[in-house]
Amino acid sequence: MREDNNIPAERAGGVLCIDLTALQNNWKQLAKMSEPAECGAAVKAQCYGIGLDESVKALSAVGCKTYFVALPDEGRQVREAAPDAIIYVLCGLLSGQAKFYEKYDLRPALATPTQVSEWQEFCKTQNKKLPAALHIESGINRLGLTETQTRLLAKQTDAFAYFKLTLVMSHLACGDTPGDLKNEEQRQKFDQMRALLPDVPASLSNSPGAFLGRDFAYDMVRPGIALYGGNPFSDRANPMTSVAHLYAPLLQVRDICAGETVGYSATWTAKRDTKIGIIGAGYRDGISRALSSPASNGPACVFVGGHYAPIVGRVSMDLITVDLTDIPEEFQHEGQKVELMGRNITVDDIARWSGTIAYDVLTSLGSRYARVYSGLESC
Numbered sequence: 442m443r444e445d446n447n448i449p450a451e452r453a454g455g456v457l458c459i460d461l462t463a464l465q466n467n468w469k470q471l472a473k474m475s476e477p478a479e480c481g482a483a484v485k486a487q488c489y490g491i492g493l494d495e496s497v498k499a500l501s502a503v504g505c506k507t508y509f510v511a512l513p514d515e516g517r518q519v520r521e522a523a524p525d526a527i528i529y530v531l532c533g534l535l536s537g538q539a540k541f542y543e544k545y546d547l548r549p550a551l552a553t554p555t556q557v558s559e560w561q562e563f564c565k566t567q568n569k570k571l572p573a574a575l576h577i578e579s580g581i582n583r584l585g586l587t588e589t590q591t592r593l594l595a596k597q598t599d600a601f602a603y604f605k606l607t608l609v610m611s612h613l614a615c616g617d618t619p620g621d622l623k624n625e626e627q628r629q630k631f632d633q634m635r636a637l638l639p640d641v642p643a644s645l646s647n648s649p650g651a652f653l654g655r656d657f658a659y660d661m662v663r664p665g666i667a668l669y670g671g672n673p674f675s676d677r678a679n680p681m682t683s684v685a686h687l688y689a690p691l692l693q694v695r696d697i698c699a700g701e702t703v704g705y706s707a708t709w710t711a712k713r714d715t716k717i718g719i720i721g722a723g724y725r726d727g728i729s730r731a732l733s734s735p736a737s738n739g740p741a742c743v744f745v746g747g748h749y750a751p752i753v754g755r756v757s758m759d760l761i762t763v764d765l766t767d768i769p770e771e772f773q774h775e776g777q778k779v780e781l782m783g784r785n786i787t788v789d790d791i792a793r794w795s796g797t798i799a800y801d802v803l804t805s806l807g808s809r810y811a812r813v814y815s816g817l818e819s820c
C-alpha cells in the first residue's frame with residue numbers, strides 16, 4: 442500500500458490518518474486480556490489496508506513478536522519491518538515456494554498432506570529442520586488437514602523428523618457470536634485432533650475468539666480486525682479504539698431548488714431547497730457504491746462541524762454528494778474538513794450502511810489518500 446501511496450496531503454483527495462498509538466493500545470489491551478497466552482497479530486492484506494510497514498514497526502515496539510500473513514510476499518515485507526519477528530504464512534505452501542520461505546525465515550501453515558510432504562522434502566534436501574505450523578480443520582471447512590489426514594500423518598514414523606513443528610492451529614467460524622454452540626464444538630474438535638500430534642503450542646482464536654475466555658486462548662491468539670479498531674463482535678458494543686481516520690475537504694457547495702436531482706441517474710430529488718456539498722472521494726477510494734442513497738441501513742453519513750450530514754444520490758468513482766442544509770452555515774464552505782471515517786463515523790457504521798463488514802471497508806480504502814502515520818493532531 443505504501444509503495445503506491447506517497448501522495449502529499451495537498452495533492453490528495455483526502456487524508457487517511459492512522460493512529461499508531463491507538464493500534465498499539467488495542468494490541469496491549471488484547472495481550473493483557475489473553476495472558477498467559479501470547480498475543481500475535483494478523484497483518485495480512487497490508488494490515489487490513491492500514492499499511493504494513495508502519496503498523497508492524499509500531500506493534501513490534503510494544504512487544505508483538507509473532508505475525509500472521511496470508512502470502513509469502515507479505516511475509517517478506519514483515520521480515521523487512523521486523524527483522525526478529527516470527528512470521529507464519531496462512532495460505533500454506535505451494536510447490537516451488539519453499540526456497541522463498543527459507544530465505545526470509547517464514548513459517549508456512551501447512552494445510553494439506555502435499556504441503557507437508559513438500560516441506561519435509563525441502564528440509565531433508567537442505568538438511569535443516571525448518572519451522573512450520575500445522576493448520577488443522579475443526580469445522581469452518583476452509584484450509585486445514587482433516588481428521589483422517591491428521592491421523593495418517595501422525596502414524597508416519599518420521600512425520601516430524603525433518604521439520605520443526607512449532608504451532609498447531611485452527612480457525613473459528615462463529616467467534617463473532619460468543620453464544621454460538623459451534624465455538625465449543627470446534628474447540629473440542631481442535632483438542633481431539635491436537636491429541637494426535639506432538640505437544641507443541643496451539644492457537645485457535647482470531648479477534649473475537651480472543652474474547653471467548655481462557656479455554657479459547659491456548660498458547661497464542663491471532664487478532665486482526667480488533668487491532669485495527671473494528672468491532673470483533675456482531676452483536677455487542679465495540680471494545681476497541683478506532684485506528685483509521687479519514688478526512689476530506691468540501692470541493693464545492695451548491696444551492697439547489699426543491700425538485701432538482703443530484704448525481705448519476707438522478708436517483709435523489711430534493712424535497713426542499715437544499716445545500717449540497719461535494720467531496721472528492723468515491724468508490725475507487727473505498728467509499729462503497731452501496732452507500733448511495735437510499736442505503737440499506739442508512740442513511741450513510743459524513744460528519745461536518747459536529748453534525749451528521751447524509752450522503753445523497755449515487756456514490757461515483759471520485760465524488761460523493763452530501764446534504765448540508767441542516768449544518769450550521771459556518772461549516773458550509775469550500776475547503777471545510779469533513780470526517781468520512783473515524784470517531785463519529787465508525788468503520789462499523791460504514792460497514793452496516795453498505796451491507797458488509799469492517800474488514801471489507803478497511804481493505805477497500807485504496808491508494809489515493811495521503812497517509813499520515815502518527816497521532817491525530819497532525820490531521
Ligand SMILES: *Cc1c(COP(=O)(O)O)cnc(C)c1O
Pocket residue numbers: 483485509531611612646647648649663664665666667
Ligand atoms: C485473518 C485471520 C485471523 C485474524 O482474524 P480477525 O477476525 O481479523 O481477528 C486469524 N487467523 C486466521 C487463520 C486468519 O485468516
